Amino acid sequence: MKKPGMLALLAALCMALSGCQVTGEVENQAYVLVLALDSSDDGALTLTARVPQIGKSGNKGEQEKAGDSPYLVFSVSAPSWSLALDALQWSTPRQVNLSHIEMIVASEALASHASFPELMNQIADTPHLYTNARFVVCAGSAKAFLEAGKTVIGTRLSSEINAMLSQYARQSFIPDASFADACYSANAIYGDPIAIWGYTADAAPSGNDRGISVVESPMWQRFSGTALFRRGVFVRALSPEATRLLNLIRGQSKVLSHVWQDASYELELDSPPDIKILIDGSDVTISLRVALHIDDSLPDGVVNALETAIKADIDQLIVDCRQAGCDPFGFAELAAGQFATVPQWLAFDWPGRYAHAAVETLVRVSRRHAS
């Protein structure tokens, strides 16, 4: 009897020791849903967080219209990431919880800065920060971009962000880019990261190369296109049309909606794009074969013209990316497979070879035969 009693006493002591700690109850946390990062001229980091108010249940959209937002916005500025987090904690009346971040937004200026890869690593190393959040680079101020976001369809911003971005990704207007992927790629030696390109409505171009524009929409945020990075630093944005081609080559989309002569055509991939990297000594050849099919009612002329147009667009996309010095396609990863060890791969100097590699693109569009 003595021994079990002693053990029970010790166990109870352990529990008491740990139980006396102050644990945050679920309702006493400030769950950050969107995190926006800006840089100021003096090099300080501005951190803006959007936090829901727990207990304000009901239709969030209705409340927002009535001017009583169920979300709070906290913005702080500090010289570094860790200090900014401290400041955020100081300015927020509840324990800041970063585990449920849905979206991380970086301003164009910050993402273009040489220190951005290091910042990405610091964010990734923050304990319990949800690194699978969507990663957005926006034109202008990230804080303004965050504040422009509001629930439009649905009742919660958290579910709306997911639904909205999934919708855009499904339509292939944006890449399916997460912060974790971007962070890995920024550190990797086998490719470059990408992000979603965003901007607010007032910063939107009046019309794009297809001649379409939004006349009226309650959505003040726009997500459209791809942000390209070179070794973790933002270099340029791709248009939605180029993003669609990029998604096709990356295997993230099986459908291509292509515009030709003021008409939109739906094409479908026959099989995943066949990409080969041929290395012959110092010569590198990138071979890309894309087989698509289209509705069989179209005349031969249109099919052939589409084939030519898509090939030209893909060639142009590859040229643009090579000029920017980034490889968002995953060519490097395929090429690296031919090298046994990391030192061999590094010695090969892929970035230099990629810039001068020969590209052989073959696009085949066939008609879908009715079964």
Next chain:
Amino acid sequence: MHLSGRYAHDKRRIDLQLWGVLCLDKPREALLRTELLSSLDENVSRFRALLSDSVNADAQFRFIFCSGARLCVVYIEGMADDKKINDFILRACVRHQAAPGTRIDASYLLGNVLEIAQCEREQRVFRILASLVTGMTAILIDGSEEAILLETRGYPARQVNRTTNESVVIGAQEGFVESLRTNMTLMRRYVPSPNLITERISVGSVVPIQMVLVYLRDVADEAVVDAVRRRLKGVDARTVQGLGAIQQHIEDQPWALLPQMLQTERPDRAASCVMDGQVAMLAENSPYALIAPITLFHQLHASDDSFSRWQYGTFLRLIRIVGMLISVLLPGLYIALTDYHMHLLPLSLLGSIAEARANVPFPIVIEILIMEFSFYLINEAGTRIPQQIGSALGIVGALILGQAAVSASIISPILIIIVAITGLGNYAIPDYGFGIGLVICRLFVIACGASFGLYGFCLAAFVLSVSLCGMKSFGFPYMAPVAPARPHNPDLLVRLPIWLQRKAMYFAARRRHVENQKG
């Protein structure tokens, strides 16, 4: 088979069977040790003293003559059947006319007069006394040093009826009753085999209880039967109140939370266990059987599993196992996740929990303990409450656990769902004692989860699993045949078709014989 010292019985005490020796004063104890004398009056006065006839209203001493011989019929009123005594003892003796010169003694009466099938001769006073108090009748004969014990037990007893705690949808509906003889008959009916052994054992030194070991010769392992026999004989208790007390005296690990023997009120289930090579114990006044040895999986099986088609049986069994896991783990997991690991909950669920808890004044651990306590309070009250006002309890329970607690912001609605599911999971477990053991395990998991989050939860699960694997039932591992792995029928977590189940249980005699030969 290893038996610890506490089961090694005192041979001298058992052999003497000095029933009642500890509660009697010295003179009466001396009387108990004696044998009958030839003087009827002397013998009767001894029994009057032993039965405290001067104050006891129900001890009956009836003097009669049988062909001139003086007899005394002794019985306990109410325990013995009056009709049997009147028709087959008194009337038979009084009307009998023996041939002149015939010596009327025990053997003559047994052979020529008495019309009761079950009779025996006895000289020892303590034996006669022990039989009298169980409802038998003794005939003391003047001039004879032998008495006749007659089977006249006829006390009121409940009829065989439907089971109350182990109901099944398909299958036999009758359950054990308080009468040991009826229960033995039931076992005989379900196992109509000449190899079925019903071995009588008396347990307890002051007020003994009659018990019967039921097993199938050549199927049950003799070592197991012997272990059960030795442990029962080694019970060092003045009184034993039914099989529940017996179980506590003879189980392997009395400190363990979970029972190491199976209690069943279903004769078909007990018969099935006996046919599998286990030993069933029946006792007077206990409307159920005790089965040993068992494994954890026996506690999770119900008769329905075998009676239904294998698909249905498997499905029901899986539901039960999930119920058990939910019952033990769910509240602990809930508290670990909501208190420590919010990042493991999807935001939509977390939002719902947080909003539901926004006005609740207690931390989650207090909230969950309040609910668990309320649940068991209602549960226990429901067991004790008279049937006539049982419906009122339902209303009170529903109000406390439901609307009122939520309206008063004492409890969050989501916690009511958690506790309700946990309770349902517990009720899905067929064995009552096992269910209560799991409830205590659940409190342990809650304490660990509340103290250390998932780390504590895993620690609790690990400690419980090691404890389970360290348990034994009459020397056989409790988690067998999974851990240790032993050949078995596909009838543990899933119950595959009955025609695939050809193996004997791993603790059956034949199986062990084969294993020993292999070994």
Next chain:
Amino acid sequence: MKLRIAHDAAAAAAFVAAAARIFVGLALDSVPIHNGVWIAALLGALPAIPYLLCLEAVQAEAQPNRPAYRMLMLLLASVALLDASEVLSVVAKTSEYLTINHVPLTVLTVPVALAALWCICRNGDAVGYAAMLWIRVFPVLLMLVLLLQLPHLHVRWLQPRLGDGWRAIANGGVRTAGWFVPSTAILFVSDRGGALPAKHVSRAWLACAALVTAPLLALRLMMAPTVVRNASWLFNLDALLTNGRAPLYLQLPMILIWFVGLLHLLSCDCFAATALLQRLFPAIDGRACAALVVLGTALLSIHDFSVALNRSAAPWVFILAASIVGLYVLVLRDSKGGEHR
């Protein structure tokens, strides 16, 4: 109390312990060998099998009074104790990372040490059969992990790359072999006269242990190769638990595997050290030995020095243990031959 464990129970415990140790070691402790990690695991298993054969031969001819035999027992006990201290440290630090960061590390160490003490006092069969029980549960959890994280796994990253080259992989292999040694200690103290002795069961279990780590290591591998950055331990753990890119709530089954696997490893190490200590000093009661070992483990785990020592000594442990066992077998064979003559 005499500490004993049936051979089938010891084999199960060694299996879980070896799998957990290889996984923890290669995922957290090893020098970066990138995608060559699975080759290192298999490479480490190769020398472990002949080592185990020799150990079994030594065990079969148990000569507890022989100094060399006692030295071997002492070595195995020390290795098991050191390994247990590192595992205890990893368990406590992991739990600290997984949000219990308000309390001192010692408070987190005490309950797990108590649990280990409780397990040893339940004796070896309880420890081993519990491992046998969890062996049935782990595949279900692993399947759950793979299913939940399937959309986030990229099979092309499984493509074998040798990382920093064969030298780094060979280093990982020797370290892996070293991690096998504490797991084999429990086999050394097992009772081979059990109910169902199966031939070569321990060797088969250990070989399987190396293979079982494959799906775990696959999860580890399916992160994009990040060779530029020297990822921190904590970042590694998060990546390990959710593949870095899957939602955090999918961590749950992986956390269960992580903690329960480590607890098994700890109890296996502690039990082996306790049983060896009792065989070295038979006069000491089993419970007293258990208390000594658990106390020693807890004290060692608190100091980073012992943990660092264990990590750096891993490659040498195997070489040392294999040398002693090999020499002992040679001596044994010679003495047997002498008897025949």
